[in-house]
Amino acid sequence: MSGPFDILCVGSVLWDVIGRSPSVMRQGSDVPGRITRLPGGVALNIAMTLARFDLKPALLSVVGRDAEGEELVAACARMGLVTDHLYRSEDLPTDRYMAVEGANGLIAAVADAFSLEAAGARILRPLTEGPLGSVTTPYAGIIALDGNLTEGLLEEIAHHPAFASADLRIAPASPGKAERLLPFLRAARGTLYVNLEEASLLCQTRFDSAPEAAARLIERGAARVLVTNGGETCCDATPDGLIADSPPPVLVTRVTGAGDTFMAAHIAAERGGADRQTALGRALQTAAIYVSGEIGP
Template sequence: MTSPDILCIGSVLWDIIGRTDGALRARGDVAGRITRIPGGVAMNIAMTLARFGLKPAVLTAIGADPEGDELIAATDALGVSTAYVFRTELPTDRYMAIEDASGLIAAIADAHSLEAAGEAILTPLADGRLGRAQAPWRGPIALDGNLTAGLLEQIAASPLFAEADLRIAPASPGKAERLIPVMRHARATLYVNRQEAGLITGRAADTALEAAQALVAAGAARALVTDGARPAADCARGLEPLSHPARAVQARRVTGAGDTFMAAHLFAETRGADRLQALTRAQDAAAAYVAYEDFHP
């Protein structure tokens, strides 16, 4: 079995997204398109990294049902290894979103199978396949906030993650506060948007730069904060704060943009880019994603 370059831990599910090019009012009924594609924060990051040429593997829970079998096949076909996936008797998780021309209108995430699986998804990091407590995984790990608060607290203190380059993303604003214990990991980089940063720190910031600085003051080792079409920021303990503007584009989709930003930033740093270069490439990748443009890192 080929060893992965990076582990993506968290949600791998079916994204069911309905989109209309017009405006959608409450209780409205409009024409549009509905798609079903592999998704979830961990999966979105893994897919992007695979497209860039890395060999990611996902650690997650997927149902042992027909939808799960389809999802496993689709994930492998995209260049993402499912060799370490925990198969559960619960139904395969799903995410449903409604978008219009202005962006995301509403979404529901059904990640009950992942939450119920708990630490079982981490078994390959402890049983020797990917590491063990005495010789933990030393490469990058992308971790998403769909894990339970208890499991994230466990990860923050676990020797299995002591040597990892830990990259953390929230699943949604409603789950952002779950990340407080793990963001303080000495080798962690936190990726959030300005709203999520405010939920974690307890106060709203006017800019991504202010939000990133507040996260570091609250205990994060390093924080990257995005703010839609406005500048993003990178702040870390003992280093100069950075900010970089977003490229202006016509947004044609929203779901997954933050995950693309994170994946592009991580990829750039694995290829030796400095902090400003990595931030610039991440902003460019996110802009290309929302505009349905090709992007080559």
């Protein structure tokens, strides 16, 4: 799909292969369940949720010209996502993510984002060399950015003049990649969306609550941060103050993609004019419905 769009989603666009079982699992478990393959990746998960709020996102990422890539681009287009600006590689395969979830949550996951890392700055050319923006005419809209990009490329984005006017919304992709967000913390750029574990890794300190973690991230230079903590209190903090709310209690049936859903719902609410407290509440409600299995794939 082509044409005008509302928000840019930059980062991983891939296939999610998820094995889910209703059983409690541990290392070495071999249990019955269901295995699905769905469009995924942080940037794509955010884009798909934004589309459910009647927004039209555009994707910046790399997708191979292999059979899996052709199928993925077609799936994105059917969902109303703008795919014109994807970097389509002849020699890099389409990335994949594989996870196993049990009744006790995520058991293990492997993110194969090799192609995204190998493509590097080539995925950003539409923003740095046109047609979406450049150094002299920087893009001025919302950019949802994920930490699957390399640390070096994220450092470049934090200071690149082509991104100077953008409203950056940034997620680390996983706790293992949380420290890739440090350039935005140091530069006081953008809004960071992290969970309690990721906040702890960014600060090299263990926190017991989201408000505590958010306050510390602001002290360390963050311009704005939203910290989630599963079913516990979550918060939105800026140097001017902190607001908090708690998600409604639900039966959790899945966890992969919950943080991306929260972030997208929050962006959509604020873009629609909601104040900070309202936007936080709507995002928590949407994420709770998602993990309960009532919406989404």
